[in-house]
Amino acid sequence: MSDIALSLRSATKLYAGVPAIDGVDFDLRRGEIHALVGENGAGKSTLTKVMAGVVTLTSGTMTVDGADVAPRTPLEARNLGIAMVFQENSLVPTMTVAQNLFLGQEKFYNRLRGIYIAAQQFLQSLNFDVTPTATVSGLGAAKKQMVEIARAVLHRAKVIIFDEPTASLTPEEKKYFFDLVRDLKKRGVSIVFISHALEEALLLADRITVLRDGKHVVTDDAAKFDRAAIIQAMVGRDLSNTLYGARKGTVRPAGARVLTVQNLKMAPMVKNNSLSVFAGQITGVFGLVGAGRTETFKIVSGVLKRDFFHGGEILLHDKPVRYRVPAPAVKAGIAYVTEDRKVEGFFETSPIAQNIYLGLLSKFPNGRMILSRRETDAVGKTWIQKLKVRAIGDHGKVVELSGGNQQKVVIAKSLVQEPDLIIFDEPTRGVDVGAIVEIHELINRLADEGKAVVVISSYLPEIMALSDRILVSRQGKVVEEFSALDATEERIMYAAIH
Amino acid sequence: MIATVREFANRILGRGDATITVPSFDGALKPNQKLEAAETLLTCEAPEDLATDGRNLFIADGARLMRLDGRVASEVRSFERPISALCALSGGGLAVALGGREVRLYSSPSDEQPHVTFADTAFNAVNALTLANDNTLVATDGSATCGVGDWARDLMELNRTGRVFKLDLGSKTVTSLAQGLGHAFGACVHGNGVLVSESWRHRLVLVAPGAPPRTVLAHLPVYPSRLTKASGGGYWLTAFTARTQLVEFVLREPAYRRRMMAEIDPAYWVAPRLRSGISFKEPMQGAHIKTMGVIKPWAPPRSYGLVIRLDAEGQPLYSLHSRVDGVNHGVVAAIEMGGDLVLIAKGPGRVLKLPLAGLAEEFCS
Numbered sequence: 001m002s003d004i005a006l007s008l009r010s011a012t013k014l015y016a017g018v019p020a021i022d023g024v025d026f027d028l029r030r031g032e033i034h035a036l037v038g039e040n041g042a043g044k045s046t047l048t049k050v051m052a053g054v055v056t057l058t059s060g061t062m063t064v065d066g067a068d069v070a071p072r073t074p075l076e077a078r079n080l081g082i083a084m085v086f087q088e089n090s091l092v093p094t095m096t097v098a099q100n101l102f103l104g105q106e107k108f109y110n111r112l113r114g115i116y117i118a119a120q121q122f123l124q125s126l127n128f129d130v131t132p133t134a135t136v137s138g139l140g141a142a143k144k145q146m147v148e149i150a151r152a153v154l155h156r157a158k159v160i161i162f163d164e165p166t167a168s169l170t171p172e173e174k175k176y177f178f179d180l181v182r183d184l185k186k187r188g189v190s191i192v193f194i195s196h197a198l199e200e201a202l203l204l205a206d207r208i209t210v211l212r213d214g215k216h217v218v219t220d221d222a223a224k225f226d227r228a229a230i231i232q233a234m235v236g237r238d239l240s241n242t243l244y245g246a247r248k249g250t251v252r253p254a255g256a257r258v259l260t261v262q263n264l265k266m267a268p269m270v271k272n273n274s275l276s277v278f279a280g281q282i283t284g285v286f287g288l289v290g291a292g293r294t295e296t297f298k299i300v301s302g303v304l305k306r307d308f309f310h311g312g313e314i315l316l317h318d319k320p321v322r323y324r325v326p327a328p329a330v331k332a333g334i335a336y337v338t339e340d341r342k343v344e345g346f347f348e349t350s351p352i353a354q355n356i357y358l359g360l361l362s363k364f365p366n367g368r369m370i371l372s373r374r375e376t377d378a379v380g381k382t383w384i385q386k387l388k389v390r391a392i393g394d395h396g397k398v399v400e401l402s403g404g405n406q407q408k409v410v411i412a413k414s415l416v417q418e419p420d421l422i423i424f425d426e427p428t429r430g431v432d433v434g435a436i437v438e439i440h441e442l443i444n445r446l447a448d449e450g451k452a453v454v455v456i457s458s459y460l461p462e463i464m465a466l467s468d469r470i471l472v473s474r475q476g477k478v479v480e481e482f483s484a485l486d487a488t489e490e491r492i493m494y495a496a497i498h
Numbered sequence: 499m500i501a502t503v504r505e506f507a508n509r510i511l512g513r514g515d516a517t518i519t520v521p522s523f524d525g526a527l528k529p530n531q532k533l534e535a536a537e538t539l540l541t542c543e544a545p546e547d548l549a550t551d552g553r554n555l556f557i558a559d560g561a562r563l564m565r566l567d568g569r570v571a572s573e574v575r576s577f578e579r580p581i582s583a584l585c586a587l588s589g590g591g592l593a594v595a596l597g598g599r600e601v602r603l604y605s606s607p608s609d610e611q612p613h614v615t616f617a618d619t620a621f622n623a624v625n626a627l628t629l630a631n632d633n634t635l636v637a638t639d640g641s642a643t644c645g646v647g648d649w650a651r652d653l654m655e656l657n658r659t660g661r662v663f664k665l666d667l668g669s670k671t672v673t674s675l676a677q678g679l680g681h682a683f684g685a686c687v688h689g690n691g692v693l694v695s696e697s698w699r700h701r702l703v704l705v706a707p708g709a710p711p712r713t714v715l716a717h718l719p720v721y722p723s724r725l726t727k728a729s730g731g732g733y734w735l736t737a738f739t740a741r742t743q744l745v746e747f748v749l750r751e752p753a754y755r756r757r758m759m760a761e762i763d764p765a766y767w768v769a770p771r772l773r774s775g776i777s778f779k780e781p782m783q784g785a786h787i788k789t790m791g792v793i794k795p796w797a798p799p800r801s802y803g804l805v806i807r808l809d810a811e812g813q814p815l816y817s818l819h820s821r822v823d824g825v826n827h828g829v830v831a832a833i834e835m836g837g838d839l840v841l842i843a844k845g846p847g848r849v850l851k852l853p854l855a856g857l858a859e860e861f862c863s
C-alpha cells in the first residue's frame with residue numbers, strides 16, 4: 001500500500017473565472033500531521049473544501065489510497081474516510097453530545113439509553129472527558145472541539161481536516177488539543193490543519209505546505225522551517241520585523257476621557273468592572289478567555305445589557321448612558337467591531353457595498369425608508385479602496401472574500417459611522433499576516449487621528465505592539481494597568497492569571 | 499409625581515442618583531507609591547497648609563506658624579485659633595485664615611498686628627486662600643454650617659453650602675463669587691476666572707464673574723482639595739482621600755447616617771478619614787477574601803494619599819500616590835519650592851519633599 005493517503009494533482013478551482021486554487025499539487029502521508037499555511041485568500045480553505053467534498057475541482061485530480069476520486073458532497077467524502085472539523089463547529093447546540101455524535105446514523109427506532117451508553121464507551125476509549133448527556137450549547141469551545149473530533153473518529157475517518165482549530169481555545173485547551181491530535185496520529189489518522197498561528201504549525205506539524213495566491217509555494221519538513229521563513233514564503237516578503245515584533249518606544253499621550261465604566265456588573269461574566277478609555281490612545285485589553293472583556297465592551301456598545309439591579313454605570317464623555325440596543329450607541333459615536341464576524345459581523349450573501357452601507361444606516365436618526373443604490377455603491381467603493389479590500393469585482397459578496405478581507409468589511413462597516421470610540425474585539429483572529437499588518441496600520445492611524453481606540457486581544461504580541469496602555473482583565477474585572485513602555489509578557493500574563 | 503416614582507424606581511434598581519459607583523484609578527491616575535518614597539522634612543502635630551515667598555517655606559501647624567529653613571523648623575508666631583489656610587503675598591506679606599472665620603493679612607509674617615482683617619459674618623470654614631492679583635485674594639469656604647475640622651459631618655449631611663469669596667484688599671470688601679458648592683476646598687486663578695475644587699462633587703469648576711460655575715474636570719475617584727500653580731504651566735491638585743463604594747452607599751442611606759452621626763464617635767463613622775489603622779473599631783478594618791485558595795487582606799480604603807499634576811487646561815497629566823498600605827495619607831497641600839514639591843500629609847502629620855526632576859518622565863507615559 002502506498003505511503004500517500006490523499007493526493008491532489010494540478011488541482012484548480014475557479015470562482016466566476018477567477019482561480020481560488022491554481023494547479024496545486026498536494027500529498028498527505030499516512031499518519032502525518034500536515035500544516036497548511038498561507039495568507040487569507042491563498043486558497044487553503046478551498047483546497048481543504050475540495051478534499052472534504054464541499055466544493056468540486058474545476059480541473060485536476062484527487063486520489064485517496066491510490067484510487068481516483070471526486071467527492072461531490074461531504075457525505076461522499078466521509079464515505080471515503082475524509083472528515084472536516086470546521087472553524088465554526090457544526091454541532092447542533094440544542095442536542096446532547098451523544099445525539100450529535102450519532103447524527104445522521106439514526107435507526108428507525110432509537111433507544112436513547114443505548115446511544116448514551118455507546119457514546120460514553122466511545123468517548124472513554126478516546127479518553128475524552130465529555131459527558132454524553134450534556135447539551136452541546138452548555139459546553140466550552142474545547143469540549144465542542146472534542147465532540148467534533150470524536151464524531152470524525154466515529155465515522156472511521158482516515159483523514160481529518162481541521163480549519164483553525166485553536167482560534168477559540170485557551171492556552172490550556174490548546175495543549176490538550178495538541179495531545180489529542182498527536183494521539184490521532186498514533187492511531188494512523190492523517191491530519192491536515194490550517195492555522196494562522198505559525199508557532200502552532202512549527203510545534204505540531206511533521207510537514208508544512210505554504211500556499212500563496214492560490215498557488216503551491218513550498219512543502220517541506222517542519223524542522224526545516226522557522227517563523228521568518230514561513231512568513232517570507234507566505235507573503236513573498238520579510239515581515240518578521242513589522243509583524244508584532246516591533247516594541248513600542250513611545251506611547252501616545254492620553255487625550256480627554258471618552259469612556260468611563262464604573263462598577264459594571266453582568267453576572268456571571270462581569271463583576272464590578274471599572275475602567276477608562278482616553279482619546280488619541282490605543283487601550284489594549286488583555287485577558288484569558290472568560291475574563292469578561294468582550295462582555296464589558298458589548299455592554300458599552302449596547303449589544304448586551306448589564307445587570308438589572310445595581311448594574312453599575314457607564315459614562316460617555318462624562319454623561320451617564322444606558323444602551324439597550326446597539327443603534328443608539330452607534331448614534332452616540334461608539335463602534336464595536338465584533339470578534340465573531342461570521343455570526344455578528346455581516347450578511348454574508350449580501351454585496352460588500354451593502355454591508356458597509358448598513359453600518360451607516362444606524363446613524364440616521366429615524367432610519368430611512370428609501371435607500372439610494374448609487375449612494376450605497378459610492379460609499380462601498382470609497383471604503384473598499386480606503387481599506388484595500390481585495391474583492392472579485394465591485395459587486396462581490398462578502399462570503400466570497402477571504403477572512404482578512406471579510407474583517408476589513410466589518411471594520412469599514414463600523415468606521416463609516418465616524419465613531420469617536422472604536423472597540424476592536426480580536427481584530428486579527430483568523431486573519432492572515434499580510435492583512436494583520438494592514439489592520440494594525442489602520443488601528444494606529446485611527447488613534448493618531450485622535451479617536452479613542454480599544455483593542456481586545458488574547459494574543460500578547462498583538463497587545464504589546466499596538467497598545468499605548470494595557471488593561472489586564474481577570475475574573476470579570478480589570479485588575480492591572482500597564483504602560484506599553486513598562487509592560488512585559490511575563491508581567492501581563494502574571495496579572496491575567498494570579 | 500413622575501420624579502418621585504422615578505426616584506423610587508432608581509433606589510430599587512440602583513440607577514440614576516442611586517447608582518453606587520466610583521471611577522477607577524486609571525490613566526493619569528494609575529496608582530503608584532511615589533509619595534511613600536518622599537523625604538520627610540518635618541513631623542508636626544497638626545499641619546494644615548503651606549505657603550512660600552520663594553525663599554522661606556511657611557507651615558500652618560495648628561495655631562502655630564512655622565518657618566522651615568532647610569531641615570530646621572522654627573516657630574514664627576502663634577495665634578489664638580488654629581490656622582485653616584495660608585497664602586504668601588507679594589512683597590513678603592502673608593495672609594492667614596484663622597479657624598475658618600477670619601482672614602488676616604500681615605505685611606511681614608512676624609508682625610504683631612495685621613494691616614488688614616476680614617471678619618465677614620459669612621465666613622464659616624475658610625480653608626484655602628489664593629492671590630488673584632496684587633489687590634485681591636480669593637478664599638474658599640467649605641461649608642456654611644460645619645466648621646473647618648468638621649468636614650466629615652458636612653459630607654454626611656450632604657451639605658452643598660460651599661462658597662467662594664473675593665477679598666478686595668484695597669476697599670476691604672468681601673464679595674461672593676459662587677455659592678451652593680459641594681465643599682469648596684482650594685482655588686487657583688485660571689485665566690479670567692478661578693479654578694475651584696468641589697470636594698463633595700468630586701470635580702473642579704471654573705468660577706468666573708457673571709457666569710455659573712463651569713465643570714473643568716469631573717468624576718474624580720477622590721475628594722479634591724487645594725490647588726497651586728505648577729512651574730511650566732498647569733496646577734498641583736491635592737486629594738485628601740479616595741472615594742469608596744462603601745461611603746457612596748452610606749451617603750445614599752439617610753436613616754443610617756442620621757443614627758450613625760447621633761450614636762457613634764465620629765472617629766469610627768463610615769466616612770473618609772485622613773489616616774486609618776488606628777483602632778479595631780474602625781469599620782471594615784480587618785476584612786479578607788479568599789482568592790484561588792489564598793487568603794488576601796482586603797478592606798475598603800479609609801484613607802489615601804494623592805496629588806495630581808494637571809495641565810494648563812486642568813486635565814490630569816500624572817499623579818503621585820500613597821496607597822492603602824502606605825502612611826503618607828490625607829494630602830491637603832502641595833507647593834513647588836526650588837526644584838522640589840513640598841507636600842503636607844495630614845494623616846501622619848508630615849511635611850514631605852519630592853524632587854521634581856524626572857517626575858514627569860517617570861509617570862507621564
